[in-house]
Amino acid sequence: MSVSIDGPTFVALQVRDVEAAAEFCEKRLGLRRTPASPPGAVVFDTKPCPLAVREPLPGTDLDSGRPGLGVALWFSTPDAQALHDQLTEADVKILAPITDSPFGPMFSFVGPEGYVLTAHGARP
CATH class of the missing domain: 3.10.180.10 (2,3-Dihydroxybiphenyl 1,2-Dioxygenase, domain 1)
Structure with a gap:
């Protein structure tokens, strides 16, 4: 089995x-x-x-490059545009503008300590 x-x-x-x-x-x-x-x-x-x-x-070296390189971490949100605007207003670095995806509107931004995070809204 x-x-x-x-x-x-x-x-x-x-x-x-x-x-x-x-x-x-x-x-x-x-x-x-x-x-x-x-x-x-x-x-x-x-x-x-x-x-x-x-x-x-133990054994993790966070100084060797961008943390999370090779990992895609996505979060859902009820309103991708509103979150995008909120993060932009707070001077959070946006890496990819809002685009359509199979999961709904999505964008990527820099999270804690340089992790690249992606947020997506519901499909209309």
Whole structure:
């Protein structure tokens, strides 16, 4: 019998400054912290799986280049244009303008510590 995985149940970004990354997630993305987080991490109440920012795991070198290179991390939002405008107003660097995609309107921006994040809205 073959065993398979169901999909992600938890996503964590490894960062140098956990509190600054958590503040970005709260203030710029509107995420809410969970009541309890493990030491060295801040977990957010995101669906369908929790997102966290955490201290780097042993052996992780965040100084070797752009963090998350090769990983595509997408978030859904009820209004991609409104989020885009909100981030632009807060001087968050937008990397790709809003374009149509199979998932709805989407754009990419620079998140905590240089991670490239993509947000997409619902298809009209």
